[in-house]
Amino acid sequence: MLKKNTRIVVLGSxxxxxxxxxxxxxxxxxxxxxxxxxxxxxxPFPSMNYQTKLARLTDRGVGLWDVIASCDRRGSADQRIxxxxxxxxxxxxxxxxxxxxxxxxxTKATDSLRKWENIHEVLPFERKxxxxxxxxxGKNVKSFAEKTxxxxxxxxxxxxxxxxx
Numbered sequence: 001m002l003k004k005n006t007r008i009v010v011l012g013s014x015x016x017x018x019x020x021x022x023x024x025x026x027x028x029x030x031x032x033x034x035x036x037x038x039x040x041x042x043x044p045f046p047s048m049n050y051q052t053k054l055a056r057l058t059d060r061g062v063g064l065w066d067v068i069a070s071c072d073r074r075g076s077a078d079q080r081i082x083x084x085x086x087x088x089x090x091x092x093x094x095x096x097x098x099x100x101x102x103x104x105x106x107t108k109a110t111d112s113l114r115k116w117e118n119i120h121e122v123l124p125f126e127r128k129x130x131x132x133x134x135x136x137x138g139k140n141v142k143s144f145a146e147k148t149x150x151x152x153x154x155x156x157x158x159x160x161x162x163x164x165x
Contacts, residue, residue: 002058002063002065002092002095003058003063004095004097004098005058005059005061005098006058006061006062006063006095006098006099007061007062007098007099007100007101007158007159008061008062008063008099008100008101008102008103008155008158008159009062009063009064009065009092009099009101009102009103009125010033010062010063010064010065010102010103010105011065011066011067011089011102011103011104011105011109011113012025012026012064012065012066012067012105012106012109013066013067013068013105013106013108013109013112014066014067014068014108015027015066022050024050025054025064026064026133027050028135030135031133031134031135032133032134032135032144032147033105033133034046034053035144036133036144036147036148036151037053037057037062039148039152040148040151040152040155040161041056041060041161043056045057060159060160061098061158061159062155062159063099065087065089066087066109067086067087067089067109067112067113067116068084068085068086068087068112069085069086069087070085084112084115086112086115086116086119089113089116089120089123090120090121090123092123092125093123093124099125100125100126100158101125101126101127101128101154101157101158102123102125102126102127102128103127103128103130103151103154103155104127104128104129104130105130105132105133106129106130106131106132106133106134107129107132108132109129110129113127128154130147130150130151130154131146131147131150131151133147
C-alpha cells in the first residue's frame with residue numbers, strides 16, 4: 001500500500017500462507033513486523049484492526065509491498081520459493097518526489113530484488129537489508145530487541161520515529 005507521501009517502502013519477499021489466507025501483510029500473529037512497528041512509532045499496532053494499521057503506517061510515510069507477486073512454494077519458508085514472478089517494481093519510480101528508501105525485509109527480499117533488477121533496471125533508492133521479521137530462526141538469528149534497533153535506526157534516517165526505549 002503506497003501513497004504519494006511514502007518515503008520508505010518495506011519490501012518483503014512473498015507473504016506467508018497465513019498472510020495470504022488473511023489477505024494481510026504480516027498477517028501471521030507470530031510475525032514480528034507489527035510489534036517492531038509498535039516499538040518504532042510508539043503506537044499499539046498489534047492491537048489495531050488491519051485497515052487501521054495500514055492507515056497509521058501510510059500516514060507515517062511507510063508503504064508495504066513484496067518483490068514477488070507469485071511463485072511456487074510448499075509451506076511458507078522463503079528457501080522453498082521457486083519460479084518467482086515479480087511485482088512491477090518499476091511503479092515505484094512514480095513516487096520520486098518523496099520516496100527515498102527501500103527497507104528489505106530479510107535475505108530473500110534482497111536476493112529477489114537483485115534478480116528483478118538484473119532483468120529490469122536498478123531502482124535509484126537507498127536500500128538496506130534488515131533482519132527478517134519472521135519468527136522462524138534463520139542463519140542470522142537476531143533477538144527481537146536487536147531487530148527493532150536495526151529497523152529503528154534505518155527508519156530514523158528518513159521519517160520521524162517514536163522515542164528510543
